[in-house]
Amino acid sequence: xxxxxxxxxxxxxxxxxxxxxxxxxxxxxxxxxxxxxxxxxxxxxxxxxxxxxxxxxxxxxxxxxxxxxxxxxxxxxxxxxxxxxxxxxxxxxxxxxxxxxxxxxxxxxxxxxxxxxxxxxxxxxxxxxxxxxxxxxxxxxxxxxxxxxxxxxxxxxxxxxxxxxxxxxxxxxxxxxxxxxxxxxxxxxxxxxxxxxxxxxxxxxxxxxxxxxxxxxxxxxxxxxxxxxxxxxxxxxxxxxxxxxxxxxxxxxxxxxxxxxxxxxxxxxxxxxxxxxxxxxxxxxxxxxxxxxxxxxxxxxxxxxxxxxxxxxxxxxxxxxxxxxxxxxx
Numbered sequence: 001x002x003x004x005x006x007x008x009x010x011x012x013x014x015x016x017x018x019x020x021x022x023x024x025x026x027x028x029x030x031x032x033x034x035x036x037x038x039x040x041x042x043x044x045x046x047x048x049x050x051x052x053x054x055x056x057x058x059x060x061x062x063x064x065x066x067x068x069x070x071x072x073x074x075x076x077x078x079x080x081x082x083x084x085x086x087x088x089x090x091x092x093x094x095x096x097x098x099x100x101x102x103x104x105x106x107x108x109x110x111x112x113x114x115x116x117x118x119x120x121x122x123x124x125x126x127x128x129x130x131x132x133x134x135x136x137x138x139x140x141x142x143x144x145x146x147x148x149x150x151x152x153x154x155x156x157x158x159x160x161x162x163x164x165x166x167x168x169x170x171x172x173x174x175x176x177x178x179x180x181x182x183x184x185x186x187x188x189x190x191x192x193x194x195x196x197x198x199x200x201x202x203x204x205x206x207x208x209x210x211x212x213x214x215x216x217x218x219x220x221x222x223x224x225x226x227x228x229x230x231x232x233x234x235x236x237x238x239x240x241x242x243x244x245x246x247x248x249x250x251x252x253x254x255x256x257x258x259x260x261x262x263x264x265x266x267x268x269x270x271x272x273x274x275x276x277x278x279x280x281x282x283x284x285x286x287x288x289x290x291x292x293x294x295x296x297x298x299x300x301x302x303x304x305x306x307x308x309x310x311x312x313x314x315x316x317x318x319x320x321x322x323x324x325x326x327x328x329x330x
Contacts, residue, residue, distance in 0.1 A: 004045040012041035066096045067123035081297025119304045141307040157291045163200025166245040179216035179241035194247040227254025249274035272329040285328035
């Protein structure tokens with residue numbers, strides 16, 4: 001059977017060969033509907049570019065990492081764990097930044113087609129079934145971080161349990177007006193763990209008979225400056241909260257800055273909990289929840305290397321432990 005060409009794909013999708021090339025190499029130049037039509041044609045014809053086909057049986061000594069929030073410090077901490085493992089095994093790492101959350105699976109869609117990778121680590125990006133099928137059909141070993149799919153190995157933490165831990169700790173300190181400061185969901189194609197942590201937090205407070213009023217829930221953009229604005233609004237309510245659980249340590253830092261500016265004493269008047277246990281949390285004396293970011297990167301990389309060496313290993317879903325680290329802000 002003759003191997004399909006780029007022209008066959010173009011004819012099937014009703015576009016030019018140049019458009020097919022753009023979909024594979026520079027997808028941002030192609031509108032979403034056309035891109036999906038071309039990818040469907042590629043899947044139907046089982047098209048593989050010539051260079052990838054001729055090298056398909058070779059090892060590239062290269063691992064791809066695809067991530068949404070590559071500017072976040074938590075991403076780089078995880079990535080450090082990945083890199084440390086891969087360096088020991090002489091693999092190079094190629095980073096793909098999913099900059100636009102509206103373009104679902106932009107890199108994920110083309111990586112198994114263009115090849116040049118021995119494996120892939122996906123951070124904080126959900127897999128559509130179409131992309132999952134493509135990864136499996138092209139036999140690209142894939143590990144998921146902060147997300148899951150039944151067909152792939154994954155590394156996660158229990159974010160709902162983290163919300164429970166935060167609530168229980170604050171309640172044990174006698175706090176009764178508890179607030180949550182998190183990150184809003186801005187696209188269907190990205191994963192916001194804030195909602196999972198909020199769910200556990202809310203359920204714990206409801207179980208304690210206190211509840212979580214909507215006025216004490218503040219969702220905004222990620223960052224210290226934005227968190228300061230959110231905290232100013234919360235702390236100037238007629239009945240201000242006496243505790244705030246923050247989605248991240250960076251947001252907790254913004255809360256601490258707002259409290260200082262308003263003359264609110266921490267922890268006497270306000271208890272603050274962060275999440276991630278970044279290095280600066282210790283310097284701030286910030287009570288936080290550690291999710292072992294560096295370790296999660298290492299575990300993901302080791303799982304991937306095992307899959308490359310032993311392709312028939314069963315799928316593993318790894319849940320890493322979390323722990324609350326008490327410091328002076330509570």
